[in-house]
Amino acid sequence: MDIAIIGASGFTGGDLIRLLLTHSQAEVTCATSRKEEGATVDSVHRNLKGLCDLKFTDPETRTVDADFAFLAVPHTVAMNYTADLMERGIKTVDLSADYRLPPDVYEETYGVAHKNYFKAPYGLPEIHREEIKGSSFVANPGCFPTGATLAAAPLAxxxxxxxxxxxxxxxxxxxxPxxxxxxxxxxxxxxxxxxxxxxxxSEMKQELAFLGSDADCHFTPHLLPVNRGILTTAHILLKEPVEQAEAEKLYEDYYRNEFFVRLQNPTLAEVRGSNFCDIAVESEGRRIVAVSAIDNLVKGASGQAIQNMNIMCGYRENDGLVNAPVFP
Amino acid sequence: MDIAIIGASGFTGGDLIRLLLTHSQAEVTCATSRKEEGATVDSVHRNLKGLCDLKFTDPETRTVDADFAFLAVPHTVAMNYTADLMERGIKTVDLSADYRLPPDVYEETYGVAHKNYFKAPYGLPEIHREEIKGSSFVANPGCFPTGATLAAAPLAxxxxxxxxxxxxxxxxxxxxPxxxxxxxxxxxxxxxxxxxxxxxxSEMKQELAFLGSDADCHFTPHLLPVNRGILTTAHILLKEPVEQAEAEKLYEDYYRNEFFVRLQNPTLAEVRGSNFCDIAVESEGRRIVAVSAIDNLVKGASGQAIQNMNIMCGYRENDGLVNAPVFP
Amino acid sequence: MDIAIIGASGFTGGDLIRLLLTHSQAEVTCATSRKEEGATVDSVHRNLKGLCDLKFTDPETRTVDADFAFLAVPHTVAMNYTADLMERGIKTVDLSADYRLPPDVYEETYGVAHKNYFKAPYGLPEIHREEIKGSSFVANPGCFPTGATLAAAPLAxxxxxxxxxxxxxxxxxxxxPxxxxxxxxxxxxxxxxxxxxxxxxSEMKQELAFLGSDADCHFTPHLLPVNRGILTTAHILLKEPVEQAEAEKLYEDYYRNEFFVRLQNPTLAEVRGSNFCDIAVESEGRRIVAVSAIDNLVKGASGQAIQNMNIMCGYRENDGLVNAPVFP
Amino acid sequence: MDIAIIGASGFTGGDLIRLLLTHSQAEVTCATSRKEEGATVDSVHRNLKGLCDLKFTDPETRTVDADFAFLAVPHTVAMNYTADLMERGIKTVDLSADYRLPPDVYEETYGVAHKNYFKAPYGLPEIHREEIKGSSFVANPGCFPTGATLAAAPLAxxxxxxxxxxxxxxxxxxxxPxxxxxxxxxxxxxxxxxxxxxxxxSEMKQELAFLGSDADCHFTPHLLPVNRGILTTAHILLKEPVEQAEAEKLYEDYYRNEFFVRLQNPTLAEVRGSNFCDIAVESEGRRIVAVSAIDNLVKGASGQAIQNMNIMCGYRENDGLVNAPVFP
Structure with a gap:
């Protein structure tokens, strides 16, 4: 299967190419970049030297030729490409925010009216796998909502x-810079x-609601001196206390069949470069602390996009995603 | 005034010496260390080479001769020194946990019965200044409770x-290691x-109670790839909403006369090496986010201990503590 | 092919397992550790959770059953295992220093007499590939000599x-710790x-001599605040000046067919987690600066060991080693 | 003494203010910045909040009123200010490169003709103290030449x-950014x-020549993941071997009376934030390794500038510069 990456010069573009090098069914044949058009991919993503001999092409042309596309352009830009891609029958995962929210919430959140809305599955496979299957367009979740929602889901x-x-x-x-x-x-x-x-x-609240929760939801991010990774500490105040053993069982049951969710004390280093989400939970009775760790560029972006592609196309869900985390 | 540091080979001992080099009234004349006895201080604290010509002496002797002592030994060890120091009229700040809590809470928290308890002021000057004045023994707060309590105090x-x-x-x-x-x-x-x-x-709860709060109190720490500093994000759920302007005014009023509390968006780098605590606050209505940044070794330990000494001895409260944060 | 890793609880053991997960012909079936015997591999190498279900076994038994072994134990320990392995016909790469040097140089360098010496190829494939082919025991080079020798070889x-x-x-x-x-x-x-x-x-000098050089050789290492990687700046004083174009051509010719040597301005981040060695060269006339970057745990240890295994066994030389560097 | 800092919004400007806060004779009364004119100094140098209540003023005016000025503007800009400052009798240390080199070397090095050259002492006090005394204008050395020259001087x-x-x-x-x-x-x-x-x-060569050396001189810098500091490893090939004891004695004799040079195994952390230069030396016979560590913003810029000011004005040479390095 031929893959096009629209907007391939950034970090998520680089990680899409890196991960797809190990995919058994898919090959990146087109990488676009307005800014880097004509340059070799490995002159920008120098880590890929010797592994990728593509050049960046112009994303504006309608000549993008591929079986599958990843939109790795900013929000408000992605929506300009979707009509063309759909018309030409190119299945797509959109890594931007453009199709994650209904248009009214989108406008409220991003301060821009949506120009080309349609409903797409929210590509968090551990929660929306059935909607993703058979879909031809999936909205890849934001990095923070991915780690946060997976941390809280079993108790939502x-x-x-x-x-x-x-x-x-x-x-x-x-x-x-x-x-x-x-x-x-x-x-x-x-x-x-x-x-x-x-x-x-907005995405976090939408997912809690989808999970049947009426909880108040708050979010504060921090900027770490770390290259990759998001650790989310979910402080969950419960309606009724849940003891430790019960909490652990809830998480084990919820994630029993999930390859990418590992129940162990999470650290950023131990998921580095991989699509895993490590989670653990601890109870104080009415307050639960659930912590998740993901690589923001992988499970928080490019890896999850490939996971969605695999589900959409009927491939093994972890194809291209079994590389082990690089520790230390 | 001659200063003895009991247990001077660790990080807090090193920072006590570093900061006291700039004090106008106090001089470190005795630095003890069981492990390093006989070694020069600057062979252990190599940053102090050329600035300190003391040798470590044995802490066990009753011959420690000083006007003022800092106990920089672990909890359960500090309590062994206090009787001697008091008998000999040496004013003391204890940086350990031994006198921060009543004996029952201490035993519950640390799993050890207290052998030599007496009541001492809790050395968080912004809250307990009057108790500290005129006292001859002060219990220096823990690093986390210092930053956390200062973040929440105006809304407690x-x-x-x-x-x-x-x-x-x-x-x-x-x-x-x-x-x-x-x-x-x-x-x-x-x-x-x-x-x-x-x-x-336990200290955090005690301080909230002292401030008249009946709030539930929870705490989860994280280990950062950073040498120094504690950033505390206090998520405060209020009984009634407080809007942004009102929240800011509460903090301004509370800390108006505090040299070491600066109301600005906190980062660890901008308090590095100094006794400052930077705080800011943001309201979501019923939830307030208040964030504080301190240097854990300074405002969280050695600097606050010197601040307490200054108050106890009637010196200018920031004597020895006006060094600017080292940024970057 | 069944692989045994003798001494698998350290960093090189962890990286051998990580990399061999992607090998098409080899599978790790035995991981020994005296210290961790009985523990699951993923309780120690937590990054591998979900990817490896082995338990550590006792390295002392003679019952290690495998087609190929990696010795990832310290120098002076490795030499105790080699007789058993050879007797049982298990091909081996030794990651320790025990077979890199002749016994007299070994004793002078490590202060210990060799108990069980035999001559083995020095496993730097870019220089000794022909000796490695068909060998049943290879001495894997030290991390510093790998990067240093590859930086200087074309000008040696x-x-x-x-x-x-x-x-x-x-x-x-x-x-x-x-x-x-x-x-x-x-x-x-x-x-x-x-x-x-x-x-x-000692290894660096040996390799320069092998390359026909009679140059004086000096070496000073530094400890970086970095998890992985060695950058070697080779300051080469030449007998006769070599201009820039000529220097570049020498390196291009020397490494033209080497998959793992990439001629580009080296940074540690851009080889992170991979078996690549990035090299560039700049001339001042009589002084040449040649800089190489490797991941010390991969091209400097485990990856190079697998590269040697592939050569010894007739596999594709980069099998298990095509994972792209993880940047950033 | 009133101090003006011309170009005070950068790192060296911030460190000049930080350090001068502890000077017994000098006070910063003017801080200029074209870009930040009108802003408070502590809105840019947020670490200085509560310690400095100046506002940035326009550097273009001829109304800068001070007894002493530091030029902390880029090279080619500094030369535009010197005539005014001299005419008005304001003693000056120039932190730029504009007066470090004779005009021909300057033009060759920086690709720009000098518009306003005059000869000024090179402000490396450990080598040029006598020239600096009594001078009214001093060229502060570059950061790399400072550490490098101090490392090699005794053997030059x-x-x-x-x-x-x-x-x-x-x-x-x-x-x-x-x-x-x-x-x-x-x-x-x-x-x-x-x-x-x-x-x-160019500066390094000039200093070696000043020290009577005819050695070939080469230099390669590297960019570390570190906020502050320069470690220079000087590989010195000698005409005749010098043994370890002799080498150590040369350094001890050379730096015996220098407050800011400390002979100990250098690390960047142990000079952080201070004006110290730590140096040690090790002999291999004909090759000597001499390593120096400085804080690039202090001994490599602002601290050395204050040291020069102290010498020019007859103050204690370490006034404002006795703050201990912040470790860790």
């Missing part, structure tokens, strides 16, 4: 209040940002 | 639930630890 | 003096160590 | 070849840059 229905305190690596801020990702502003330091009103909160 | 009386989500640098784990502070277990990573039952929770 | 015969200034990540110091790998001694810092007499110098 | 006259292999923290790249200081390009990585032709080489 019993929660009164859910507070997600997340800590993310710097790659989440993108590849362009800014004060946010300037080394001396990050290294040996930590700060909170978007303390109360981060855009990903 | 209005809170229903307080969740402290703290992130600490590695120096909090002490100088001895262990799996916890092994570089490859920490760098480019993050993990939560003592998710529900950290020892410092 | 023309050099008068070669100074290797190397910078290594902390994983090179092993998994056991010590003052060397204590986080606060390494993070946000740098130091030189073994300034003049590091054990790996 | 005996050297045949000097190779400086330096490793610098990211603050050396300035405060503006670029690909060079983007976190994910630096963290957990290392690279060499300007392998053969860095601008600071």
């Amino acid at each position: 229905g019993m929660a009164e209040t859910v507070i997600y305190d997340s800590k993310t690596g710097v790659s989440g801020a993108g590849v362009a 800014t004060a946010t990702n300037q080394y001396t502003n990050v290294a040996d330091s930590l700060k909170a940002y978007k303390w109360t009103n981060h855009r990903h909160l | 009386g209005m809170a229903e639930t307080v969740i402290y989500d703290s992130k600490t640098g590695v120096s909090g784990a002490g100088v001895a 262990t799996a916890t502070n092994q570089y490859t277990n920490v760098a480019d990573s993050l993990k939560a630890y003592k998710w529900t039952n950290h020892r410092h929770l | 015969g023309m050099a008068e003096t070669v100074i290797y200034d190397s910078k290594t990540g902390v994983s090179g110091a092993g998994v056991a 010590t003052a060397t790998n204590q986080y606060t001694n390494v993070a946000d810092s740098l130091k030189a160590y073994k300034w003049t007499n590091h054990r790996h110098l | 006259g005996m050297a045949e070849t000097v190779i400086y292999d330096s490793k610098t923290g990211v603050s050396g790249a300035g405060v503006a 670029t690909a060079t200081n983007q976190y994910t390009n630096v963290a957990d990585s290392l690279k060499a840059y300007k392998w053969t032709n860095h601008r600071h080489l």
Whole structure:
């Protein structure tokens, strides 16, 4: 199967190519970039030198030729490509935010009216696998909502209040140099940002509602001196106490058949570079602490996109995704 | 004034010496260490070479001769020294946990019966300054309770639930090599630890009660790839909503005269090496996020101990503590 | 082919398992560890949870049953296993230093007499591939000599003096906690160590001699705040000047057919987790700067060991080694 | 004494203010910045909040009123201010490169003709103290030449070849966000840059010549994942061998009376934030390894500038510079 990556010069584009190198059925044959058009892919993604001999092409042409596409462009840009892709029958996973929310919530969250909305499955396979199967267009979740929702899901229905305190690596801020990702502003330091009103909160609330929860939901992210990874500490206040053994059993039952969810004390290093989400849970009675760790570029973006592609196309769900985390 | 540091070979001992080099009234004349007895201080604290010509002496002798002492030994050890020091009229700040809690709570928290209890002021000057003045023995607070309590104090009386989500640098784990502070277990990573039952929770609850709060109090710390610093994100669920302007005013009023509390968006780097505690607050209505940043070895230990000494002895409260944070 | 890893609880053991998961012909069926006997492999190498269901077994038994073995035990220990392995016809790559040097040089370098010496090919395939082919026992090179030798090889015969200034990540110091790998001694810092007499110098000299060089050879390593990787800056003083174009051509010709050597400006991040060695060269006339970057645990240890296994067994040389570097 | 800092919004400006807060005779009364004019200093240098109540003023006015000025603007800009400052009798230390080199070497090195040259002492006090005394204008050395020259000085006259292999923290790249200081390009990585032709080489050669050396001089810098600090490994090939004891004695004699040079095994962490230069030396006979560590923003810039001011004005040479390094 021929794969096109629309917007392939950023971190998620690079990781899509890296991971698809090990896929048994799919091959990247087209990587577009407006900014890098004409350059070799390995001159931008220098880690891929010797492994990828493509050149970046122009994303504007309607000549993108592929069986499957990943949209790895910013929100508000992705929506411009979807009509063409659908018309030409190219199945697609959209890594942007453009199809994750209904248009009214989208407009409220992103301050932009949607120009080309249609309903798409929310591509968190552990929760929406059945909707994803057979679909030809999937909206890949945000990085924070992925880790947060997986941490809270088994207890969602019993929660009164859910507070997600997340800590993310710097790659989440993108590849362009800014004060946010300037080394001396990050290294040996930590700060909170978007303390109360981060855009990903809309997705988190939507997923809690989907899971039957009426809990209040709050979210505060922090910027870590780390390349990759999101650790989310979910402080869950329950309607009724749940003891430790019961909490553990809930998580074991919920994730028993999930290859990518591993129930162990999570650290960012031990999921680095992989599509795993490590989760553990501890009870104080009425308060539960559930912690999840993901690689924001993999399970939080490119890896999950490939997982969705595999489900959509009927491949083995972990094809291209069995690379072990690189520790240390 | 001659200063003795009992247990001077660790991080807090080193920082006491570093900071007291700039004190106008006090001079360290005695630094004890069982392990390093006979060695020069600057062979252990190599950053102090050229600035300190003391040798470590044996802490067991009753011959410690000083006007003021800092106990920088572990909990359960400090209590063995206090009788001697008091008998000889040496004013003391104890950096250990031994006199922070009533004996029943101490035993419950630390699993050890107290052998030599007496009541001492809790040395968080922004809250207990009057008790500290004129006292001859002060219990220096734990690092986490310092940052957490200062973050929540202005809203304590209005809170229903307080969740402290703290992130600490590695120096909090002490100088001895262990799996916890092994570089490859920490760098480019993050993990939560003592998710529900950290020892410092007892101090946090005690301070909330002192501030007139009946809130539920929870605490989860995380280990950061950072040398120094604690960032505490206090998620405060209020009984009644408080809007942004009102929240800010509460903090401004509460800390108006506090030299060491600065109301600005906190980052660890911008308090590094200093006794400052940076705090800011943001309202979502019924949920308030208040974030504080301290240097765990300074405002969280040695600097606050000197601040207490200054108050006890009638010196300028920031004497020895006006060094600016080292950024970047 | 069934693989045994003797001494599998350390970093190189973990990376052997991680990489061999993607090998098309080989499977790890035995992982020994004296210290961790009986524990599951994924309780120690938690990054491998869900990917490896072995338990550590006792390395002392003569019952190790495999077609191929990797010795990942310390020097002076490896030599105790080789007789058994050879007698039982188990092909072996030894990752320790025990068979890299002739016995007299070994004794001089390591201060220990060799108990069980035989001559083995030095497993740097880019230089010794023909000796490795068909061999049943290969001595895997040290991490520093690998990066250093590959940086200097094309110019070795023309050099008068070669100074290797190397910078290594902390994983090179092993998994056991010590003052060397204590986080606060390494993070946000740098130091030189073994300034003049590091054990790996013997291998570097041996390789230069093999390459026909009579150059003086010097080596100083430094400890970086980095998990993985060795960057070696080879300062090469030549007998006669070599201009830039000529230098580049020498390297291109030398490494034209080498999959794992990539000629590009090297950074540690862009080889992270992979078996690649990135090299570039710049001329000042009589002084050449040649810089190489490797992952010390992969091309500097486990990956190169698998590369040797592939050559010894007639497999595709990069089988199990095509995972792309994880950047960032 | 009233101090003006011309160009005070960068890292060196911030550190000048930080350090001068502890000076007994000098006070910063003017901080200029074209970009930040009108903003409070502590809104840019947030670490200084509560310690500095100045606002940035416009550097273009001729109304800068001070007894002493620090030029902390880029090279080619500094030369525009010097005539005004001299005319008005304001003693000055220039932290830029504009007066470090004779005009022909300057033009060759920086590719720009000098518009306003005059000869100024090179402000490396350990070597040029007598020239600095009584001067009213001093050229502050580059960060790399400071550490490198101090490492090699005692052996300069005996050297045949000097190779400086330096490793610098990211603050050396300035405060503006670029690909060079983007976190994910630096963290957990290392690279060499300007392998053969860095601008600071001209100063290094000039200093070796001043010290009576006819040695070949080479320099390659590397970019470390570290906030502050330069470690320089000087590989010195001697005309005649010098044994260890003799080498140590040469350094001890050379630096016996220097407060800021400490002879101990250097690490970046142990000079962090301070004006110290730690040096040690090890002999292999004809090759000597001498390693120095400085904080690039202090001894490599702002601290050394204050040291020069102290010498020029007859103050105690370490006034404002006795703050201990912040370790860890």
